[in-house]
Amino acid sequence: MARVGDLCRPPVFDVAFREKLEQLFLWRRDVRRFRTDQVDNKLIEELIATSALAPSVGNSQPWRFVNVADPNRRATIRANFETTNADALGNYSGERAKLYATLKLDGLDKAPVQLAVFSATQTPHGHGLGSRTMPETLAYSVVGAIQTLWLAARTQGIGVGWVSILDPTDVTGTLDVPDTWQFIAYLCIGYPEEEHMDPELVRTEWQARVDISKFMVQR
Amino acid sequence: MARVGDLCRPPVFDVAFREKLEQLFLWRRDVRRFRTDQVDNKLIEELIATSALAPSVGNSQPWRFVNVADPNRRATIRANFETTNADALGNYSGERAKLYATLKLDGLDKAPVQLAVFSATQTPHGHGLGSRTMPETLAYSVVGAIQTLWLAARTQGIGVGWVSILDPTDVTGTLDVPDTWQFIAYLCIGYPEEEHMDPELVRTEWQARVDISKFMVQR
Numbered sequence: 504m505a506r507v508g509d510l511c512r513p514p515v516f517d518v519a520f521r522e523k524l525e526q527l528f529l530w531r532r533d534v535r536r537f538r539t540d541q542v543d544n545k546l547i548e549e550l551i552a553t554s555a556l557a558p559s560v561g562n563s564q565p566w567r568f569v570n571v572a573d574p575n576r577r578a579t580i581r582a583n584f585e586t587t588n589a590d591a592l593g594n595y596s597g598e599r600a601k602l603y604a605t606l607k608l609d610g611l612d613k614a615p616v617q618l619a620v621f622s623a624t625q626t627p628h629g630h631g632l633g634s635r636t637m638p639e640t641l642a643y644s645v646v647g648a649i650q651t652l653w654l655a656a657r658t659q660g661i662g663v664g665w666v667s668i669l670d671p672t673d674v675t676g677t678l679d680v681p682d683t684w685q686f687i688a689y690l691c692i693g694y695p696e697e698e699h700m701d702p703e704l705v706r707t708e709w710q711a712r713v714d715i716s717k718f719m720v721q722r
Numbered sequence: 723m724a725r726v727g728d729l730c731r732p733p734v735f736d737v738a739f740r741e742k743l744e745q746l747f748l749w750r751r752d753v754r755r756f757r758t759d760q761v762d763n764k765l766i767e768e769l770i771a772t773s774a775l776a777p778s779v780g781n782s783q784p785w786r787f788v789n790v791a792d793p794n795r796r797a798t799i800r801a802n803f804e805t806t807n808a809d810a811l812g813n814y815s816g817e818r819a820k821l822y823a824t825l826k827l828d829g830l831d832k833a834p835v836q837l838a839v840f841s842a843t844q845t846p847h848g849h850g851l852g853s854r855t856m857p858e859t860l861a862y863s864v865v866g867a868i869q870t871l872w873l874a875a876r877t878q879g880i881g882v883g884w885v886s887i888l889d890p891t892d893v894t895g896t897l898d899v900p901d902t903w904q905f906i907a908y909l910c911i912g913y914p915e916e917e918h919m920d921p922e923l924v925r926t927e928w929q930a931r932v933d934i935s936k937f938m939v940q941r
Binding site: 514524654702715 | 748781790795806814825851856868870887889897921928939940
């Protein structure tokens with residue numbers, strides 16, 4: 504993809520592009536069922552490069568991407584998920600617990616690419632600008648990059664699933680990264696087994712969409 | 723914009739769309755200099771609706787948007803920024819302090835639309851799924867929505883600037899929102915005075931972009 508644009512002349516985003524972008528937002532999905540086809544590593548690196556076009560507080564670029572390829576580390580992460588998820592299930596009862604137990608909440612079994620994403624909380628880049636009263640803005644910068652990667656991946660037919668049912672301290676240990684790196688997300692990436700526009704948790708009747716007007720207030 | 727798509731047939735995102743999307747990522751900017759032209763309120767509501775197509779943990783949809791229109795509240799927020807920013811300046815010395823003092827870090831003076839964005843930490847939606855070991859994923863969901871809004875705004879020629887140099891507790895008080903709402907971002911929104919592709923903090927030589935390959939590791 505073109506990385507250098509015309510510095511002086513902003514592009515025009517016409518109605519056709521805007522409608523297609525809306526379709527992209529609608530069709531981005533949290534994917535948990537992957538085909539085992541490999542994804543070209545160059546494509547993954549391009550997606551990571553694109554993700555770094557996201558905003559970051561003080562231009563701190565705190566995103567750190569760990570490509571987890573080692574089978575032993577993957578197995579340990581998966582065991583971490585299994586334990587954490589069993590604990591989570593224990594917090595539900597009745598029909599809700601039954602439903603929870605049927606949900607597929609991760610793609611760790613088959614996802615050909617697995618990326619752990621961290622925030623470098625002590626990065627010198629950005630010289631602390633903008634993050635003094637809200638240090639969590641470093642983590643937020645990483646999340647903006649993840650959403651950017653997710654959208655770019657979808658345009659290539661690649662699905663992404665965000666696994667958060669993990670003990671974050673254990674993830675940091677398993678992946679042997681500096682303890683100043685804050686764990687943000689574990690991403691399962693690959694070609695999806697199926698395509699659908701409705702969110703997984705809507706389909707399974709776990710949680711419906713809520714009318715957005717309920718979440719807007721005036722002050 | 724079309725809200726309902728074909729549930730069964732995913733759209734094709736061709737090379738032309740992907741290149742334009744890359745341009746959108748490149749040209750999304752943190753804007754601090756706004757024209758005073760009004761932005762149609764319907765457009766803001768549409769952008770907020772689009773933002774809610776972002777992923778959220780457990781489909782919890784924890785985003786809460788506060789449209790801050792009251793001049794007194796706006797003045798209090800601006801005073802909050804001025805104090806917090808003066809404190810931040812006090813942490814730099816020498817050339818770095820001189821440079822910091824020249825930076826324009828907010829658009830609170832002129833932005834016609836100001837949105838404070840919160841995360842509803844106690845929302846019943848999503849039934850706690852996915853956020854037990856990492857409750858911060860609720861905040862992360864809100865950040866994904868903000869990045870989505872930012873991109874959609876840019877396609878309409880609308881600039882967004884994220885102000886994080888604020889005392890978050892004071893913002894919550896000023897805006898009289900529930901104290902279970904966690905303050906995430908204060909967004910200045912409007913038509914930009916100028917268009918440029920390079921980030922503000924790169925132009926001012928505060929912080930250059932770093933080669934993304936330095937932020938990728940293998941495990």
